[in-house]
Amino acid sequence: MIANQGLSAADAVLDLLARSGDADGRVRIDPETVEQDLARLLLGLMEFLRQLMELQAIRRLEAGQLSEEEQERLGKTLMRAETAIHTLADRFGLSPGDLSLDLGPLGRTI
Amino acid sequence: MIALGWTDRASIPPEPCAALPGPAGTLVTAPARHAATSAARLRLQSACAVSCAAFLPLAPTLERSPDAAHAWATAEGHALPDRIDAVRGMAQATLLAVAPPDPAPASEATSGAAWLSLRTRVQADRARRRAAAAQALRGRAGQDISVRAWPRGLALDLVARRDILQAQMVELLAHLRQADEPALAGWRLTLAGPLPVFALSFADRAA
Known part of the structure; x- marks a missing residue:
């Protein structure tokens, strides 16, 4: 529990903003680490899209809109896509947590 | 100039802000160089909420x-005008509850259908944990307090007269620190305030 009673309102919320937009999550390209930064950006977007597709698949499954064959095909595709993205991320020294991108006021991708 | 919020004709915003009367209301503005970031605008809005008898902030x-x-x-x-009157003398405190990471799935799936089924259960478990946490927060903050979802967890706003809000925040902190609440285990709670009354801001993005 962090209580900000002792801070001014502005400082308290600035503290919140600073922690939600910490440097590690920001989309930024550094000349010294450009390959890793680009990989992080691209893989982060791919993982974001994969998770959106996963949520859509879950909704369709819960609505009874997927046949057994479709469940198998969709599940296998999403599972392998996740493995492939994590394998590629690992090659660039990135963990799955690094693929969460901070889009400022729009929030984080995943 | 950047628009920060609305006030009544009698209020005088603090430097470097200025009041800009218009046909529909008095706008509080700040020079762009002082309000270039979200954090800077929030700092100015907080100062305006203290100085102005009524201040309705923009996002x-x-x-x-x-x-x-x-x-x-x-x-x-x-x-x-009614909305500006509603925030007269009022302030807001916001409790942010950040959810802990989802527990790792118990086992690796061997087929696509099993993997999808496992993820469906993870999703349902997450929704159950959030509902239980929301209920626990309501139990501590009062059943009439609205708990809303946000991408990283839950949030609730206390809106009260500025002179009693601090006491309400202390009371809420005391409730939250009482006996362990299993539904909130692992959640990170942050209470911030007093703030301008963002809870009554207009939803319209242009507002």
């Missing part, structure tokens, strides 16, 4: 020109 995350804000007020701001 600090979006930059709006005074012309755009006045145009919105002229076209759609019929409720603006």
Whole structure:
């Protein structure tokens, strides 16, 4: 529990903003680490899209809109896509947590 | 100039802000160099909320020109005077509850269908944990307090008279620190305030 009673309102919320937009999550390209930064950006977007597709698949499954064959095909595709993205991320020294991108006021991708 | 919020004609905003009367309401603005970021706008809005008897903030995350804000007020701001009156002497405290990471799935799936089924259960478990946490927060903050979802967890706003809000925050902290609540285990709770009354801000992005 962090209580900000002792801070001014502005400082308290600035503290919140600073922690939600910490440097590690920001989309930024550094000349010294450009390959890793680009990989992080691209893989982060791919993982974001994969998770959106996963949520859509879950909704369709819960609505009874997927046949057994479709469940198998969709599940296998999403599972392998996740493995492939994590394998590629690992090659660039990135963990799955690094693929969460901070889009400022729009929030984080995943 | 950047628009920060609305006030009544009698209020005088603090430096470097200025009041800009218009046909539909009095806009509080700040020079762009002082309000270039969300954090800077929030800092100015907090100062305005202290100095002005009534201050209705705009969303600090979006930059709006005074012309755009006045145009919105002229076209759609019929409720603006009432809303400004509603925040007179009021302030807000916000409790942010950040959810802990989802527990790792118990086992690796061997087929696509099993993997999808496993993820469905993870999703359902997450929704159950959030519902239980929301119920626990309501139990501590009062059943009439609205708990809303946000991408990283849950949030609730306390809106009260500025002179009693601090006491309500202390009371809420005491409730939250009481006996362990299993539904909130692992959640990170942050209570911030007093803030301008963002809970009553207009939802319209142009506002």
